[in-house]
Amino acid sequence: NAGVTQTPKFRVLKTGQSMTLLCAQDMNHEYMYWYRQDPGMGLRLIHYSVGEGTTAKGEVPDGYNVSRLKKQNFLLGLESAAPSQTSVYFCASSYLDRVTDTQYFGPGTRLTVL
Amino acid sequence: SQQGEEDPQALSIQEGENATMNCSYKTSINNLQWYRQNSGRGLVHLILIRSNEREKHSGRLRVTLDTSKKSSSLLITASRAADTASYFCATDATIYNQGGKLIFGQGTELSVKP
Numbered sequence: 001n002a003g004v005t006q007t008p009k010f011r012v013l014k015t016g017q018s019m020t021l022l023c024a025q026d027m028n029h030e031y032m033y034w035y036r037q038d039p040g041m042g043l044r045l046i047h048y049s050v051g052e053g054t055t056a057k058g059e060v061p062d063g064y065n066v067s068r069l070k071k072q073n074f075l076l077g078l079e080s081a082a083p084s085q086t087s088v089y090f091c092a093s094s095y096l097d098r099v100t101d102t103q104y105f106g107p108g109t110r111l112t113v114l
Numbered sequence: 115s116q117q118g119e120e121d122p123q124a125l126s127i128q129e130g131e132n133a134t135m136n137c138s139y140k141t142s143i144n145n146l147q148w149y150r151q152n153s154g155r156g157l158v159h160l161i162l163i164r165s166n167e168r169e170k171h172s173g174r175l176r177v178t179l180d181t182s183k184k185s186s187s188l189l190i191t192a193s194r195a196a197d198t199a200s201y202f203c204a205t206d207a208t209i210y211n212q213g214g215k216l217i218f219g220q221g222t223e224l225s226v227k228p
Contacts, residue, residue, distance in 0.1 A: 004156075042218045042220040043218040044218075045215065058215075092157075102159045103204075105158070108155070
């Protein structure tokens, strides 16, 4: 199993450009999440999904959109990138199980917006 | 604001010593988890403790939970240089209706010197 994979690993954008980050998991997990990690801020939840075709807002959703067309994929879109979106983005997934609630993380995407 | 707050923010010890990190949170929880993040990598789940448990062990890790004080501690015994990483606590707050949403603290950066 590859677990959770993210593409790309690095990206540099200019202000106003758009891009899509792809997250894929091969563990048949129902739940998927997008976080951003900034120095001194820990991880903050951007959007999440509790199943194919569903998405919901997290703590910091502004400026981002997501889609979950297939159970194994969760896409994060930036329509018009801003320097404030410079961050490291992590995708995670978990089972539909409140008892365990363990999340499995991808390796991250380092995004710089100039 | 963050649900979990780790203390200390940074900890430097010698190999063989024990490392203790603390986490405080604000609202009632279902469970509390600890994750490790090596530099430049994604988070890896270490241990989960449920709200009705007081202590849990996993190898060299010992986690305690005091729900009356809304706090948890992670003890790493006989530390090794390979334990150098950032450690995050994460809580599954009961205020959320859907399972799987975790709130992460800002992390403790542990450095173990050989």
